[in-house]
Amino acid sequence: MKELIMELAACVAPAGREDVLHAVLTQHLANCADDIQTDVLGNLIARKHGQGQHVALVAHADEAGVMAMHADDEGFVRLTAIGDVRPACLPGQTVQFCNGVMAVIGAEARSKTTEVGWAQLFADIGACSQAEALARLPIGTAGVVWAPVQPLSEHRLGGRAVAQRTACAVVIEAFRALANAGRQVSAVFTAQQTVGARGARTAAYNLQPELTLVVGAAPAGDTPEGPRMALRLGAGPALKVMDGTLLTPARVLRHLADCAERCAVPVQYEVWPGGQTDAGVFQWTTGGRWVGGVSCPARMVSGSVSVVDVRDAAAAVRVLTEAVGSYA
Amino acid sequence: MLLSSEELLRQLTEAIGPSGQEDEVRNLLRSQVSGWTERCYTDVLGNLFCEQGSDKPGPRVMLDAHMDEVALMVVHAEDNGLLKFRAIGGIDPRVLVAKPVYVGAQRLPGVIGAKPVHLQTASERRKPLNIEQLYIDIGARSKEDALSHVQLGDAAVFATRFGILGDGCVKAKSLDNRAGCAVLCEILRIPAETPRIGVFTVQEEVGLRGAAVAAYRVAPDLAITLETTVCADVTDVPGHGQGTVLGGGPALTVQDGQTLANQQFLAFAVRTAERFQIPYQFRRVKGGTNNFAAIQRSRAGVIGGSVSIPVRYLHAPVQVMALQDYHNTVRLVQAMLHELAEGGWPL
Numbered sequence: 001m002k003e004l005i006m007e008l009a010a011c012v013a014p015a016g017r018e019d020v021l022h023a024v025l026t027q028h029l030a031n032c033a034d035d036i037q038t039d040v041l042g043n044l045i046a047r048k049h050g051q052g053q054h055v056a057l058v059a060h061a062d063e064a065g066v067m068a069m070h071a072d073d074e075g076f077v078r079l080t081a082i083g084d085v086r087p088a089c090l091p092g093q094t095v096q097f098c099n100g101v102m103a104v105i106g107a108e109a110r111s112k113t114t115e116v117g118w119a120q121l122f123a124d125i126g127a128c129s130q131a132e133a134l135a136r137l138p139i140g141t142a143g144v145v146w147a148p149v150q151p152l153s154e155h156r157l158g159g160r161a162v163a164q165r166t167a168c169a170v171v172i173e174a175f176r177a178l179a180n181a182g183r184q185v186s187a188v189f190t191a192q193q194t195v196g197a198r199g200a201r202t203a204a205y206n207l208q209p210e211l212t213l214v215v216g217a218a219p220a221g222d223t224p225e226g227p228r229m230a231l232r233l234g235a236g237p238a239l240k241v242m243d244g245t246l247l248t249p250a251r252v253l254r255h256l257a258d259c260a261e262r263c264a265v266p267v268q269y270e271v272w273p274g275g276q277t278d279a280g281v282f283q284w285t286t287g288g289r290w291v292g293g294v295s296c297p298a299r300m301v302s303g304s305v306s307v308v309d310v311r312d313a314a315a316a317v318r319v320l321t322e323a324v325g326s327y328a
Numbered sequence: 329m330l331l332s333s334e335e336l337l338r339q340l341t342e343a344i345g346p347s348g349q350e351d352e353v354r355n356l357l358r359s360q361v362s363g364w365t366e367r368c369y370t371d372v373l374g375n376l377f378c379e380q381g382s383d384k385p386g387p388r389v390m391l392d393a394h395m396d397e398v399a400l401m402v403v404h405a406e407d408n409g410l411l412k413f414r415a416i417g418g419i420d421p422r423v424l425v426a427k428p429v430y431v432g433a434q435r436l437p438g439v440i441g442a443k444p445v446h447l448q449t450a451s452e453r454r455k456p457l458n459i460e461q462l463y464i465d466i467g468a469r470s471k472e473d474a475l476s477h478v479q480l481g482d483a484a485v486f487a488t489r490f491g492i493l494g495d496g497c498v499k500a501k502s503l504d505n506r507a508g509c510a511v512l513c514e515i516l517r518i519p520a521e522t523p524r525i526g527v528f529t530v531q532e533e534v535g536l537r538g539a540a541v542a543a544y545r546v547a548p549d550l551a552i553t554l555e556t557t558v559c560a561d562v563t564d565v566p567g568h569g570q571g572t573v574l575g576g577g578p579a580l581t582v583q584d585g586q587t588l589a590n591q592q593f594l595a596f597a598v599r600t601a602e603r604f605q606i607p608y609q610f611r612r613v614k615g616g617t618n619n620f621a622a623i624q625r626s627r628a629g630v631i632g633g634s635v636s637i638p639v640r641y642l643h644a645p646v647q648v649m650a651l652q653d654y655h656n657t658v659r660l661v662q663a664m665l666h667e668l669a670e671g672g673w674p675l
Contacts, residue, residue, distance in 0.1 A: 016588030040590065040629035067583050070568035070612045078568035080614040082583065119569060139610040140582030140589060192588060202629035 001169060001317075002310050004028070005157060008165035009149040014065025014082045014142040017098050018042040018191040018199075021061050021168075025189055028172050032179040033187070039206065041199040042191030048179035055324045056186040056209035057174055058200070058278055059167040059216065060193030063160070065144040066095060068123070068137045075127030077103065077137055080118050083194030084302060088116045090145070093304070097143035101125055101136055145304040155234065155310050163217035163298035163306040166313050170215050170296065174320040185324055190278050197245070200278035204285035211252070211290045211327055212282040213320060214240070217306070218270045218295035231268050231297040234309040237316035238270035240293030245280025252292035259322040265315045270295050294320055330517075331360060333654070334498075336510045338490040341500035344433065346399030346483035347416050347534045350374055352433070353395040357509060357528050361516045365526075375542045376528040381520030387668060387675040389524040390548035390632075391661070392539055392619050393512040393555070394532030397502035398643045400424075400484040402431065402464065405475050409468030411438070415459060416483060417533030422456040423644045431466060432482040438466040486645035496651050497574075503639045503647040505532070507654055508554040511637070514658050515554075521669030532619055539619035543626035549675050550593075550668070551632035552661065553620040556649070557581075557611050559638035570612065572638035575650045577607030578657040579636045583614055586621035593633040596673045597664060604663040606656050611636060631675070635661055 013021040022044050026036055033046035044061065064083035071077050079095075081087070091107040103123035107113075111120040127133035149159030157166075168189060175187040186207055191199030204212070218238050221229035231238050239256045240248050260267045270293070283291040294316050299307040331339060345353035354376050362368045365378040376395075398417035405411055411431070415421075429438045441464075442457050452461075464484055468474035488501035500506075509528055516526045525546050529538035543551065557579050558571040572579045580597050582589050601608040620634040637657050640648040667673060 016583070016591075019591075040631045041624070043629075067614075069582070069614070072567055080583065082588070119566075139612060140594065195588060196586070198588075198625055201625045202627070206628040 001173065001314050002151070002157065004169045004172065005162065005166050005310065005313065006149055008168050009159060009162045012096055012098055012144050013062055014098070014144050015062040015192045015195045016042065016082065017142050018044070018061045020098060021189070025061070025168070025172070029175065029187065032176050039202060041202050043199045043203040044189040045203060045207065046175065046187040048183070048185050050182040050184040052184050053210040053327060054184050054186065055211045055213065055327055056188050056207055057171045057320060057324070058188045058190060058212055058214045058282065059171040060164060060278060061168060061189040062191055062194050063144060063164055064194045065142050068139055068141045070139065071130045071133035071137070073130050075129050075133040077123040077125060077133055079121055079123055082142055087118050087121050088114065089304060090121055091116060094146040095123060095143045096146040097137060097141050099141055102146070147305045152307065156307055157310065158307040159305055162308055163296070163301050166296050166298070166308045167215045167217055170313050170316045170320065173317040174324070177317070177321045178324050181325065183325055193278055197276070197278050197281045200281040204282045208286050209289065213323065214277055214279040214282065214291065214293040215316065215320065216277055216293065216295050217298040217301050217308070218272050218275065219301045220297040220299045223299050229272065231270065233297050233299060233307065234311055235268055235297070236266040237312050237319055238268040238295040238297055240270045240279065240295055243270070243272045243275030243277050243279060245277055246283055246291060246293065248292050249290060252290055255327065256292055256294065256319065256323050259326060260319045263318045263322050265319050267319070268297065333510065333514065336360065336513060337498060337500065337507065340506035340509055341490050341502050344430065344435070344485050345395050345397050345502070346485060347396040347531045349483050350395045350530050353506070353509070354528065357395065357513065360513050361526065364516050371541065371545060373538050373541050374530040375538045377542070378516055378526040380516065381523045384520060384522050386522030387549035389522060389665065389668065390543065390546045390551040390623070391512055391515060391524060391526045392529055392542065392551060392553045392623060393508035394505045394529045394538065394619055395509055396530055396533050397485065397504070398533050400429065400464070402478055402480055402482045402484065404480065405471045406463070407471050409470050409474040410463040410465055411474060411478065412463055413459070413484065419643055421459045421462070424462055425457055427645050428487040429464060429484040430487045431464060431478050431484045436466055436477055437487065438464040438484060441465045488646050493648060497648055498651060499646050499648050501645055501647065503649050504556040504642050507556050507637050507639065507649055511554045511654070511658050511661060515661055515665070518662055521666060524665070529619060536619050536622035540622040540626065543623040543630060547627055548630060551620065551623045551630050552664070553618050553623065553634035554661065555618045555634050555636040556639040556642065557636035558613055558616060558642055559640045562640065568612065572609055572611055574638050574640060575652055576609040576638065577653060578660050579609050579611040579638055581611045581634050581636070584611070584617045585615055586617040587624060590631055590633055593631060597633065597635065600664045600667050600672070601660055604659065606660045606663065608660065
């Protein structure tokens with residue numbers, strides 16, 4: 001599990017460039033899926049035909065990032081956000097672009113630290129002219145903050161995109177177990193979630209599953225003066241009660257809680273009023289669908305680095321496998 | 329009568345078409361394209377569909393251009409006959425005071441007024457006038473007088489005449505997006521090499537509403553939105569804030585407020601522009617969006633993107649466009665359609 005998460009988190013896949021992750025995902029799904037497809041928005045969907053109703057396991061593949069928008073005469077590149085990235089956090093950081101170009105980020109000297117916006121930031125890629133900058137970093141090239149995932153202790157990982165790629169790893173493992181058991185199931189790695197659940201729209205319309213279980217990361221509140229969330233790292237996966245897009249139907253939540261109990265997995269409950277996830281989009285598609293969620297607690301979930309506990313992820317796989325396998 | 333590019337732009341920009349009340353624009357467009365289409369029809373929202381080349385092989389292409397413009401809606405008549413209003417779509421209130429407008433389909437002349445500067449308090453003078461402080465004056469003497477000429481819900485549009493500026497620029501109201509409509513008109517007059525559905529859409533300025541419905545109906549293989557876009561190559565704006573440059577050619581989107589560009593479409597557009605030696609530029613700003621955001625998310629997803637003409641002073645009473653950008657946009661879209669027919673991008 002730990003190795004899988006680290007392999008997935010090593011991929012640079014800002015929203016709109018999920019294709020970078022597709023090869024790795026495909027490699028882990030190919031020997032157990034009946035078919036694997038990508039669609040126009042960049043979703044990757046693996047399907048297994050088999051027994052039972054169609055259940056979809058969903059995790060978003062993309063991450064927040066930056067995009068090159070302009071190069072000046074001296075070769076400095078101006079950036080904008082892809083998703084929720086705070087410009088004031090970027091000066092002093094290194095950015096890795098999808099085409100391999102590296103940049104260090106600076107801010108205009110006269111700007112105050114607290115007031116740094118995109119208009120004050122620049123990326124230095126070592127170019128000496130506008131022509132050189134644009135040749136190496138065409139306008140529209142996407143990138144991410146360079147902060148490779150690291151093991152912090154025996155069970156905990158920290159770094160860029162680790163929270164989200166943990167959810168992808170959970171979906172891979174649960175899908176493999178269910179597919180090998182002959183169960184009808186889909187694994188959906190949605191695109192463009194961080195910019196507003198765009199991929200989920202078309203994937204949900206395309207698949208129309210009977211039940212969708214959205215796997216994600218929910219903020220842990222156990223950091224110093226942390227966010228107001230009753231979730232702790234390492235205390236088990238969180239069953240989604242609500243986020244900003246979904247109130248989980250009682251029937252689905254009860255099924256998940258029963259399954260966790262049968263697996264003897266301790267769980268927590270996610271109440272995340274501000275959480276923007278794919279869940280609501282799946283619920284609203286084509287006349288309304290059953291949707292629930294299982295999240296792994298993650299620290300600093302909206303920052304450029306986050307921390308997860310691999311034991312929560314492994315337990316989430318057990319709950320999901322039971323929940324899909326026993327869904328009538 | 330078939331209109332030239334300039335005359336088409338003049339008539340389209342002088343026509344009235346606030347969101348939800350696009351009738352005049354739609355009728356003008358229908359008269360210009362119906363002779364070239366196999367089927368020409370509207371839907372419940374008022375989108376105008378123009379089908380061509382249904383017997384041709386190749387991908388079904390949807391070409392979208394929104395007809396509506398930002399405007400004002402009359403919501404109340406004061407006892408003194410002055411009309412209070414709200415914005416339809418995104419309007420910067422600072423551009424409104426002292427502008428002439430036409431109210432309603434009958435084009436009743438009016439003027440946007442406000443309390444004179446010498447009667448404003450010191451704090452009022454420091455802040456720009458907001459919409460609540462403004463009114464439309466149609467010369468009525470009383471509420472009854474006003475309501476005998478206009479109805480609440482009537483829309484007011486800027487009373488701007490189309491004109492030529494300098495050598496090769498035009499000024500007009502609602503170049504956003506009558507210029508896109510004109511491009512689509514010109515494209516529809518060129519014989520179709522693949523099946524295509526031109527759609528003049530409604531209610532873009534209030535949330536991409538017409539396009540969402542139109543895309544669901546058409547379910548195209550590929551869609552191109554024809555638009556205008558922000559151009560701020562003006563005094564005191566650094567290069568990275570300009571968005572686009574006037575005369576720099578049609579603009580291709582890499583990311584806007586609601587869309588991340590489809591990489592294959594973007595590469596196809598660039599390849600085509602370079603092959604046909606048509607100037608192009610990237611839209612170097614993230615804010616704002618257009619109909620393609622709604623089209624892309626229709627059903628199981630639609631491939632495509634937008635091609636936009638740079639326009640200065642979008643959503644203001646007078647907007648400015650370079651004719652060279654307009655003609656190059658027609659050329660680029662025509663070249664892309666030709667490349668699609670030739671299998672230049674197998675879908």
